[in-house]
Amino acid sequence: MKKPKPKYKQGDHLRLVLGKEKYDNFIISGKPVWDNFKGDWAYPIRGKSNYSMESELKPYKSEIGREAKVKIKIERQGTPIIENAFIIEKSKSVIAIIVGFKSKYCNSGIAGDDKVPGICVEGSLDSLKLNKKYDYVEPTYILFPEYKGWEVFAVGYGKYSAKVCLIKK
Numbered sequence: 001m002k003k004p005k006p007k008y009k010q011g012d013h014l015r016l017v018l019g020k021e022k023y024d025n026f027i028i029s030g031k032p033v034w035d036n037f038k039g040d041w042a043y044p045i046r047g048k049s050n051y052s053m054e055s056e057l058k059p060y061k062s063e064i065g066r067e068a069k070v071k072i073k074i075e076r077q078g079t080p081i082i083e084n085a086f087i088i089e090k091s092k093s094v095i096a097i098i099v100g101f102k103s104k105y106c107n108s109g110i111a112g113d114d115k116v117p118g119i120c121v122e123g124s125l126d127s128l129k130l131n132k133k134y135d136y137v138e139p140t141y142i143l144f145p146e147y148k149g150w151e152v153f154a155v156g157y158g159k160y161s162a163k164v165c166l167i168k169k
Contacts, residue, residue: 006054007041028046072143083100099119103121120139
């Protein structure tokens with residue numbers, strides 16, 4: 001029997017599934033080894049003293065961090081330029097999102113409507129890297145269409161980002 005190629009490589013983040021139990025964010029710490037007895041690849045896992053079989057491992061996609069991108073809709077483009085958004089914390093009733101800006105030193109506030117939450121980002125005289133097509137007071141409106149039925153509870157801003165807290169209605 002010809003050995004299949006291993007699915008995963010060193011450094012991959014995986015979910016370990018043992019029956020009904022699931023363990024997230026395991027990292028492969030070395031090269032896989034073919035197990036002739038089981039006919040499967042065995043992977044060394046960081047933090048474990050033994051190996052896990054390929055059939056027990058599934059791809060892991062984090063629900064928080066830079067991997068957990070949030071879809072945003074630019075409702076109205078103004079002077080602030082938006083780069084990305086991702087989840088930093090999540091529960092059943094609260095989600096914390098970071099919205100990254102290409103612009104620097106912008107202010108943000110609550111926007112959106114009863115159905116779709118959103119924020120408003122405004123530039124000022126102190127803002128840098130703004131969209132040159134508009135006057136510096138033109139705001140950019142961002143909506144979070146994935147989160148219909150949620151509302152913006154609070155917005156804070158930093159040098160290059162806005163921190164948005166959504167709560168379930």
